[in-house]
Amino acid sequence: MTAVASGPRRSVPRVALSARSTAGLVAKIGVLALVTALAVALTVPLIAEGSWGLVAILVAVTLAIYAIYLIPGLIPAKYLVPGTLLLIAFQVIPVIFTIFIAFTNYGDAHRGTKEQAITAIQTSSVRQVEGAPAYRLAVAVPADDPGGDVVFLLQDPSTGEVLLGTVDGLEPIDAEVSATGGITAPGYTTLTVAEASARSADVQALIVPTENGGIAAQGFSQAFEGVATLSYDPDCDCVTSVDGDVYSADETRGAFVNEEGDRLAQGWQVPVGLSNFARVLTDPIIRANFLSILVWNLVFATAVVGVTFGLGLVMALALNSPRVRGLKTFRALIVLPYAMPAFAMMLLWRDIFNRDFGLINTLLGIDVNWFGDPTTARIAVVLIQVWLAYPYMFLVCTGALQAIPAELSEAATLDGAGRFQNFRHVMFPLLLVAVAPLLIASFAFNFNNYNAIALTTEGGPFPPDSPQAGATDLLISYTYRLAFGSAGADYGLAAAVSVFIFLIVAVISLIGFRRTAALEEINRGG
Amino acid sequence: MSPFRRFTTLWFPEVGWRYLVAIAAVIVSLFPVVFVVSAALNPQGTLSSAKLIPDEISATNFQRLLTETDFPRWFANSILIATFSSFGAVFVSALAAYAFSRFRFRGRRPGLMFLLLVQMFPQFLAVVTIYLIFARVTELYPPLGFNSGWGLMLLYLGGALGVNTWLMKGFFDTVPSSLDEAATIDGASHAQTFFRILLPLVAPVLAVVGLLSFITIMNEFLLANIFLTQSPSKTLAVGLYGLVASQRDNNFGLFCAGTLLTAIPTVAIFYGLQRFIVGGLTAGAVKG
Numbered sequence: 004m005t006a007v008a009s010g011p012r013r014s015v016p017r018v019a020l021s022a023r024s025t026a027g028l029v030a031k032i033g034v035l036a037l038v039t040a041l042a043v044a045l046t047v048p049l050i051a052e053g054s055w056g057l058v059a060i061l062v063a064v065t066l067a068i069y070a071i072y073l074i075p076g077l078i079p080a081k082y083l084v085p086g087t088l089l090l091i092a093f094q095v096i097p098v099i100f101t102i103f104i105a106f107t108n109y110g111d112a113h114r115g116t117k118e119q120a121i122t123a124i125q126t127s128s129v130r131q132v133e134g135a136p137a138y139r140l141a142v143a144v145p146a147d148d149p150g151g152d153v154v155f156l157l158q159d160p161s162t163g164e165v166l167l168g169t170v171d172g173l174e175p176i177d178a179e180v181s182a183t184g185g186i187t188a189p190g191y192t193t194l195t196v197a198e199a200s201a202r203s204a205d206v207q208a209l210i211v212p213t214e215n216g217g218i219a220a221q222g223f224s225q226a227f228e229g230v231a232t233l234s235y236d237p238d239c240d241c242v243t244s245v246d247g248d249v250y251s252a253d254e255t256r257g258a259f260v261n262e263e264g265d266r267l268a269q270g271w272q273v274p275v276g277l278s279n280f281a282r283v284l285t286d287p288i289i290r291a292n293f294l295s296i297l298v299w300n301l302v303f304a305t306a307v308v309g310v311t312f313g314l315g316l317v318m319a320l321a322l323n324s325p326r327v328r329g330l331k332t333f334r335a336l337i338v339l340p341y342a343m344p345a346f347a348m349m350l351l352w353r354d355i356f357n358r359d360f361g362l363i364n365t366l367l368g369i370d371v372n373w374f375g376d377p378t379t380a381r382i383a384v385v386l387i388q389v390w391l392a393y394p395y396m397f398l399v400c401t402g403a404l405q406a407i408p409a410e411l412s413e414a415a416t417l418d419g420a421g422r423f424q425n426f427r428h429v430m431f432p433l434l435l436v437a438v439a440p441l442l443i444a445s446f447a448f449n450f451n452n453y454n455a456i457a458l459t460t461e462g463g464p465f466p467p468d469s470p471q472a473g474a475t476d477l478l479i480s481y482t483y484r485l486a487f488g489s490a491g492a493d494y495g496l497a498a499a500v501s502v503f504i505f506l507i508v509a510v511i512s513l514i515g516f517r518r519t520a521a522l523e524e525i526n527r528g529g
Numbered sequence: 530m531s532p533f534r535r536f537t538t539l540w541f542p543e544v545g546w547r548y549l550v551a552i553a554a555v556i557v558s559l560f561p562v563v564f565v566v567s568a569a570l571n572p573q574g575t576l577s578s579a580k581l582i583p584d585e586i587s588a589t590n591f592q593r594l595l596t597e598t599d600f601p602r603w604f605a606n607s608i609l610i611a612t613f614s615s616f617g618a619v620f621v622s623a624l625a626a627y628a629f630s631r632f633r634f635r636g637r638r639p640g641l642m643f644l645l646l647v648q649m650f651p652q653f654l655a656v657v658t659i660y661l662i663f664a665r666v667t668e669l670y671p672p673l674g675f676n677s678g679w680g681l682m683l684l685y686l687g688g689a690l691g692v693n694t695w696l697m698k699g700f701f702d703t704v705p706s707s708l709d710e711a712a713t714i715d716g717a718s719h720a721q722t723f724f725r726i727l728l729p730l731v732a733p734v735l736a737v738v739g740l741l742s743f744i745t746i747m748n749e750f751l752l753a754n755i756f757l758t759q760s761p762s763k764t765l766a767v768g769l770y771g772l773v774a775s776q777r778d779n780n781f782g783l784f785c786a787g788t789l790l791t792a793i794p795t796v797a798i799f800y801g802l803q804r805f806i807v808g809g810l811t812a813g814a815v816k817g
Binding site: 083093095104314336341390 | 551576621624651654657660721744755770777788791799800
């Protein structure tokens with residue numbers, strides 16, 4: 004039977020396929036050509052740099068793509084590859100690296116390798132010596148990147164030759180020196196004194212390494228070559244200063260430390276095991292910050308979800324009646340906050356809560372320093388988020404209410420249930436089953452709602468003794484400050500806090516989903 | 530029964546309170562928006578002079594915004610990044626949802642569970658690493674690095690699977706598979722079944738996912754703020770933030786004008802696709 008039946012059935016698609024799939028074939032060839040071109044373009048800089056490991060990965064990925072799309076069958080893989088590749092490259096790998104960094108001391112004080120740290124220590128210890136030759140100096144920036152690193156254009160006093168000085172050292176450059184002493188070079192924009200002084204911190208920080216020490220700016224038109232007061236001695240693996248201090252390399256801390264336990268500021272990156280996690284749990288200041296932020300973080304997410312759900316539900320119930328005229332207009336106006344750009348409305352609300360000119364104080368005739376006091380600041384950020392999010396809950400509850408079959412509540416009414424009983428025992432449990440996953444998702448979202456804090460209070464108000472952790476900080480904004488704040492980057496610690504956030508959200512979501520499943524079972528059983 | 534008693538015992542508990550709630554909600558929803566409109570039209574343009582009803586009305590703020598700042602660039606950047614990313618997100622997650630909904634293959638269940646898990650570690654928690662990775666990318670491939678929309682779009686697409694795939698898979702499952710089988714018998718390839726038969730049938734959920742991605746990306750600030758530091762490359766969120774970060778009082782009128790112009794595309798798309806939204810959101814919810 005099978006032979007007879009499958010004969011004609013097979014032959015039909017074969018004819019149709021060859022006729023119809025020409026377009027598909029062309030598309031497939033086009034996409035593979037594009038993938039190849041992209042892979043070649045990505046490989047060129049890697050080869051130039053000699054990163055053979057990355058080249059190998061790229062080639063392997065390209066070959067895998069070819070295999071999946073050229074071998075017949077493997078149909079699910081053909082559909083999963085694009086999203087999965089993006090997911091791996093831009094989410095899974097960053098997450099894995101984050102966990103990896105959490106086990107290192109990576110940060111401003113531990114940025115690169117030991118060699119880089121030694122160079123940085125030696126050049127930054129450069130002190131001017133009496134009678135050292137003075138270079139004529141012009142401060143410049145790359146012409147195509149005015150905000151980029153500053154460089155020095157230096158004219159050697161003895162030869163008149165102009166050199167380009169960067170953190171990597173000196174190199175000759177074809178430059179012009181005007182009669183008044185201004186130096187210009189192709190590819191660079193020479194800064195005026197005013198422009199240079201606007202970046203004076205960068206100018207002072209730049210020390211061009213030379214054989215004996217380095218060249219540092221003095222003012223904005225002169226530079227001196229000086230000698231290093233700290234120098235590295237490979238024999239003892241230590242740094243000695245001209246005063247006779249000895250700093251030995253401590254490979255477990257990634258820093259040079261002297262006998263008194265003082266360390267040189269610039270260290271290098273080493274694995275530190277669990278010490279970042281231990282710091283979060285044991286360092287008195289960090290632990291106190293972390294715990295108080297965690298508690299507030301939970302309160303914030305719970306309050307936002309609870310209040311928005313309550314308001315949304317009341318409004319959905321109120322407008323879930325054909326007897327209300329202008330229903331559509333009401334609905335359209337109420338959901339407006341959800342359609343408005345949230346980031347802009349947060350910035351606006353920040354100004355509505357402004358103490359001096361804000362609408363709230365002006366309209367109510369009060370003088371509350373909303374963002375200046377921890378309690379009012381917390382109330383304010385919850386209110387702002389509630390305003391932004393309650394239309395979403397309104398929409399969700401409306402949808403869920405409309406999906407509940409009318410017969411159910413009619414039956415309950417026939418059985419003699421009052422309106423409240425009907426709602427409490429029939430409508431609400433059904434509604435909760437439908438919206439519970441969304442409530443959990445909303446909780447997870449608000450738990451990490453960076454915008455709600457960064458665009459309003461920026462974490463403040465800050466207690467006078469703790470500039471790192473503010474009263475309205477969420478863990479995510481605290482992490483961001485640890486990593487990118489003005490106090491200097493501590494990527495290792497920030498990554499460790501990220502891992503904690505992940506664990507907390509994962510546990511809460513799992514519990515939430517468990518209970519939702521239980522809820523569903525109960526309702527099915529009943 | 531007297532008219533008054535009929536009002537208090539019948540009309541109000543049945544219908545009247547509904548109007549009360551609705552009107553209160555409309556006032557709460559609208560007043561900040563009214564404030565934005567009036568501040569945008571108020572030629573004095575400062576926060577200290579802003580009121581609910583301005584004394585005079587002019588387009589000064591809009592003129593200054595369009596001529597003195599990079600606002601048109603920010604606007605174009607935001608629209609382009611959000612449009613490309615949300616189309617990309619819809620496309621890759623629809624492909625994945627098709628595989629998960631229609632094929633039974635090894636690793637299907639672990640794959641679905643993995644998507645659920647990965648979603649709990651949102652990209653921005655890896656912000657440190659993303660910054661470090663893209664600092665390297667900027668050295669190697671400047672067009673994909675900082676101050677370029679392309680790198681940012683790729684990054685947004687990296688988070689495209691996950692919740693979107695679940696939402697779509699739930700919707701795909703509601704389309705009877707007899708339709709696909711009929712198409713296969715008629716000689717359609719799996720690609721033809723997907724693009725010609727299935728995609729048109731699941732248009733509502735595509736619209737919802739596209740809309741949600743568009744709104745999310747228009748509002749994305751954390752990653753964009755790290756990526757886009759030069760004014761011409763900024764998005765609206767980063768640009769408008771910069772406008773009021775330093776000159777909060779003076780630029781308030783400009784900021785409100787910018788907010789209104791920013792709202793036009795999101796509000797238009799939102800109301801255009803509104804009829805899909807309620808159904809789409811809860812379809813995903815009921816499926817879990």
